[in-house]
Amino acid sequence: MKDKLNLIYKKLLEEYGFQGWWPLLSLHKNGINPTKTGSMNGYHPKDYSFPRNKNEQFEIIIGTVLTQNTSWTSVEKSLFNLKKLNSISPEKILKISLDEFKNAIKPSGYYNQKAERLKLLAKWFIDREEIPTRDELLKLKGVGPETADSILLYAYKIPSFVIDTYTKRTLIKLKLIDETFSYNEIKKFFEDNLELDFKIFQEFHALLVEHAKRLKSGEKDFLLIFK
DNA sequence: TTCCAGGCAATAC
DNA sequence: GTATTGCATGGA
Numbered sequence: 001m002k003d004k005l006n007l008i009y010k011k012l013l014e015e016y017g018f019q020g021w022w023p024l025l026s027l028h029k030n031g032i033n034p035t036k037t038g039s040m041n042g043y044h045p046k047d048y049s050f051p052r053n054k055n056e057q058f059e060i061i062i063g064t065v066l067t068q069n070t071s072w073t074s075v076e077k078s079l080f081n082l083k084k085l086n087s088i089s090p091e092k093i094l095k096i097s098l099d100e101f102k103n104a105i106k107p108s109g110y111y112n113q114k115a116e117r118l119k120l121l122a123k124w125f126i127d128r129e130e131i132p133t134r135d136e137l138l139k140l141k142g143v144g145p146e147t148a149d150s151i152l153l154y155a156y157k158i159p160s161f162v163i164d165t166y167t168k169r170t171l172i173k174l175k176l177i178d179e180t181f182s183y184n185e186i187k188k189f190f191e192d193n194l195e196l197d198f199k200i201f202q203e204f205h206a207l208l209v210e211h212a213k214r215l216k217s218g219e220k221d222f223l224l225i226f227k
Numbered sequence: 228t229t230c231c232a233g234g235c236a237a238t239a240c
Numbered sequence: 241g242t243a244t245t246g247c248a249t250g251g252a
Contacts, residue, residue: 063233064233065234065235067232067233067234068232068233068234068235069231069232069233069234069235069248070232070233070234070248070249071231071232071233071250071251072232072233073232073250073251074232074249074250074251075233106248106249107250108248108249108250109232109247109248109249109250110234110235110246110248110249111248111249112247112248113236113247113248114247114248117235141235141236142234142235142236143235144234144235144236145234145235146233146234146235147234147235162233164234165232165233165234166233167233182241205233206233209233212233216231
């Protein structure tokens with residue numbers, strides 16, 4: 001199974017190249033125009049130095065919450081709105097009013113709950129110096145398994161595999177799992193069969209998402225590249 | 228117009 | 241532990 005999974009990773013990498021997740025606003029080109037830049041901006045292929053400071057780390061964390069059940073282009077709009085308010089830092093988010101904050105993140109949907117939870121998350125982050133554990137993250141309101149794993153993997157570079165709807169769908173299509181597999185079972189499947197390297201975990205997860213997205217747009221046969 | 232998007236918490240069984 | 245439902249905007 002190890003060989004099989006590594007072969008899938010290799011094929012995806014050959015097909016799409018390095019993905020450079022998690023996207024950061026400071027790496028956007030063309031200034032402030034998220035609708036035009038779309039979701040192709042902010043990535044940093046083969047550069048694993050991010051996040052380089054606490055603000056970038058925090059930007060990733062709020063992104064993981066904002067993107068819950070929401071497309072990344074919508075999250076970009078919210079992040080740009082926050083940037084205009086000069087508010088992508090935990091201190092600023094705590095400082096602006098709840099209404100102003102809600103209005104800024106409205107494009108991402110569920111803005112009432114996300115605003116309250118992000119304020120709590122900001123408070124938590126300010127007091128948190130060390131790397132959090134997964135259980136600690138799961139106790140935070142608004143942080144479920146996928147968000148916790150995304151925070152660990154992309155904000156803290158801890159090899160904790162992220163399972164999202166795309167990942168699960170891809171594995172089902174490849175017949176490596178079936179619909180009954182739970183989040184933790186799928187996570188274990190990856191972590192038991194891969195080298196525990198945060199770079200591989202980041203790329204593999206991002207590649208699975210990219211592949212599933214292209215399938216959805218009807219670009220090519222889903223299983224073609226694996227043959 | 229309907230459906231889905233890089234889910235989560237509350238509730239019910 | 242597993243199944244269901246509300247949360248909400250924006251694009252296809």
